Amino acid sequence: MSGAGMDAHRQRAGGANRRVGDGRRVGGQKLRGRTGLVAAAVAVAISACGSSETGGEPAPGASGAAPEAGVAVTGVRVLAPAASDRSSFYATIRNDGDVPDTLLGLESTLVADASLHEMTMRDGMMGMSALEWIAVPAASSVELSPGGLHGMLEGLSESWEVGDSIPVTLRFAKAGPLTVWATVRDPADARGNH
Amino acid sequence: MKKLTLCAVVLAILTNACIPTETNPLDTAARSMTAAMFGEPRPMPARTLVDQNGDPFDLRIDTQDQLTLLFFGYTSCPDICPITMATVARAMGMLEPSLRERVEVLFVTLDANRDGVDEVKAWLGGIDSTFIGVTGSQEELEGVLADFGYVMPPFEIPTEGFYEVPHPAEVFLFTPERLARFGYMPNTPPEAIAADLAILAEVWWPTEGGE
Numbered sequence: 241m242s243g244a245g246m247d248a249h250r251q252r253a254g255g256a257n258r259r260v261g262d263g264r265r266v267g268g269q270k271l272r273g274r275t276g277l278v279a280a281a282v283a284v285a286i287s288a289c290g291s292s293e294t295g296g297e298p299a300p301g302a303s304g305a306a307p308e309a310g311v312a313v314t315g316v317r318v319l320a321p322a323a324s325d326r327s328s329f330y331a332t333i334r335n336d337g338d339v340p341d342t343l344l345g346l347e348s349t350l351v352a353d354a355s356l357h358e359m360t361m362r363d364g365m366m367g368m369s370a371l372e373w374i375a376v377p378a379a380s381s382v383e384l385s386p387g388g389l390h391g392m393l394e395g396l397s398e399s400w401e402v403g404d405s406i407p408v409t410l411r412f413a414k415a416g417p418l419t420v421w422a423t424v425r426d427p428a429d430a431r432g433n434h
Numbered sequence: 435m436k437k438l439t440l441c442a443v444v445l446a447i448l449t450n451a452c453i454p455t456e457t458n459p460l461d462t463a464a465r466s467m468t469a470a471m472f473g474e475p476r477p478m479p480a481r482t483l484v485d486q487n488g489d490p491f492d493l494r495i496d497t498q499d500q501l502t503l504l505f506f507g508y509t510s511c512p513d514i515c516p517i518t519m520a521t522v523a524r525a526m527g528m529l530e531p532s533l534r535e536r537v538e539v540l541f542v543t544l545d546a547n548r549d550g551v552d553e554v555k556a557w558l559g560g561i562d563s564t565f566i567g568v569t570g571s572q573e574e575l576e577g578v579l580a581d582f583g584y585v586m587p588p589f590e591i592p593t594e595g596f597y598e599v600p601h602p603a604e605v606f607l608f609t610p611e612r613l614a615r616f617g618y619m620p621n622t623p624p625e626a627i628a629a630d631l632a633i634l635a636e637v638w639w640p641t642e643g644g645e
Contacts, residue, residue: 319513322560326596328513359514359603364584366514366603386517387603387620394596427520430513431621 310337311415329391334381342413352395468626469616478612479581483568486555502608508545509557528628546572
C-alpha cells in the first residue's frame with residue numbers, strides 16, 4: 241500500500257544506511273547464559289568500562305564501552321510494560337573498530353528471558369521473527385529501535401516505572417559482555433534516542 | 435529568431451501542462467503534511483463490530499463527518515501497538531480543543547481470542563479512554579481487514595504462552611468521506627501527526643481568516 245513508507249522502515253531497521261546481517265534462530269535454541277555466566281559477564285563488563293572505581297556497579301544512565309574492540313552502546317532504553325510482564329530493548333550499537341563484531345544475545349538479572357528479534361513486513365503486515373545474532377560490521381552503527389531490530393525481555397521480575405534504570409548485558413562475539421543501564425521510557429518516548 | 439519563437443511556444447505549453455490553473459485543496463494540503471498519501475484511497479469497511487462498552491459500532495456510519503485515525507493491532511502486542519497508540523494519544527493532546535472534537539481514534543483488534551470487550555476497554559483506559567476500541571469474532575475482524583485490502587497471514591495460537599498476531603504497521607488517516615487517504619509508519623513523531631490534522635481540518639472546516 242505504501243511502498244515508500246516500507247522502504248523507509250527497512251532503512252531505519254537496518255540503521256546507518258548499511259546492510260546488517262542477521263542470524264535467524266534455528267531449532268528454538270536459546271542463547272541465555274547461566275546465572276554464573278551473567279555474574280561473570282557483569283564483572284567483565286565493569287572492568288571493560290575502564291572505570292577507576294573497582295567493585296562498584298556502573299552508574300545508572302551511563303552507557304557502556306569496550307575500548308579495545310571499539311563497540312559502544314548508547315541511547316539505551318526499555319519500554320515501560322503496558323499490561324504485561326514484557327518489555328522491549330532499544331539502543332544504538334556503534335562499532336568504531338576495524339573488525340566486525342556480532343551481538344550474540346542479551347541478559348538481565350531482572351528478566352526471565354531476553355532474546356533478539358526483528359520486525360518483518362510481508363504484504364504490508366507486520367510480524368516478528370527471532371534472531372540468533374545481529375551483525376555489527378566494522379565502522380558502522382546498528383539501531384535497535386521500534387519497528388526494526390530489537391531485544392525482547394520477558395518475565396520481568398517486578399513492575400518497572402518510567403525513569404527506572406535496568407541493567408542489561410549485551411554479549412558480543414569479540415568485545416565480550418557489556419553491561420549498560422537502560423532507562424525505562426514511556427511508550428510515546430520510545431522512538432528515538434532523545 | 436524562428437527557433438527562439440518555437441522555443442517560447444514549447445516552453446509555454448510545457449509550463450501550462452505542468453502547473454494546473456486549479457489545484458485540489460487536498461493535494462495542496464498533502465504537500466505540507468508528513469503523512470504518506472496513498473495513490474488510491476481505501477474506503478472504510480462497511481461492517482459493524484462491538485465497541486469497548488459493548489455497543490455496536492458501525493465503522494462507516496459512526497465515523498462520518500470527522501477525521502479518523504485507525505490502527506489495527508492487539509492488546510497483548512509488546513511494543514509497536516502501545517508505542518503507536520501512546521504516540522497518537524500524545525498527538526491528540528497537542529490539538530486545539532475544537533479540532534480534537536473533530537478527530538476520532540479507532541483501534542480495531544485482530545485478536546478475538548484474547549481481546550474481548552473488557553480487555554479492549556482496560557487497555558484503552560491506560561492509553562486514552564476517549565479512544566474507541568472495537569472487537570468481534572476472528573472471522574469478523576479478519577473480514578474488516580480483508581475489506582480494507584489486507585490478507586491476514588496464518589498465525590498459530592498455542593495452548594499456553596504468548597503469541598504474536600500480524601497486523602498492518604500503519605496508522606490510517608481517514609478524511610470525512612471515510613476514505614483512508616494517508617498513512618503513518620511507526621516512528622512518526624506526535625508533533626507531525628498533530629500538525630497534519632490541523633492542516634487537513636483546514637480543508638474541510640476552514641477557520642475564518644484562514645487560507
